[in-house]
Amino acid sequence: MTDRCRFHPEREAVVRCEKYLYGYCRECVDACDACTDPELYCRHRQACMIWELCRREIKKRRRAACGGA
Template sequence: MTDKCRFHPDRDATVRCEKYQYGYCQECLDSCDACTDPELYCRYRQACVIWELCRQEIKKRRRAACGGA
């Protein structure tokens, strides 16, 4: 993959968001900062590596933002 990271342009991307065609480096993937729109519909979600690796973290952040436990 020759894409560069959306948040770290000096780094090569290891994954790419199919919806927006953004690349993300391993650090962004590890910190689960790579899902651009976790709350919105995404037609690629069922086959998304980013979503699968970060699903639990995204759900935890969603609950915290809503004031849930």
Template sequence: MNCRNHPEREARVSCQKMMIGYCEECLENCEACTDPCTYCKFRPQCIIWELCKKSEKRYKLEAESKGNQS
């Protein structure tokens, strides 16, 4: 499986919900979770979610989804 954002690269992890792969750079830049604000049954064991848990980008996306533009 190749990376969704960088098709020339091999995926390091894949999203179990969306069946999409992501490379190391996407994980490091928190560009991997495509929908961090809706329910995901895989979230408790999701490596992508765990890596992006404390990301500013994630907090911004969550705030925007609730209508709290910052």
């Protein structure tokens, strides 16, 4: 993959968002900052490596933002 990271353009991307075609580096994936629209519909979600790696963290953040347990 020759894409560059969306947030760190000096770094090579290790995954790419198929919806927006953004690349993300390992640090962004490890921090679960790579899902561009976790609340919106994405037709690629079933096969998305970013979602698979980060879905627990994304759901935890969503519950915290809503004041849930």
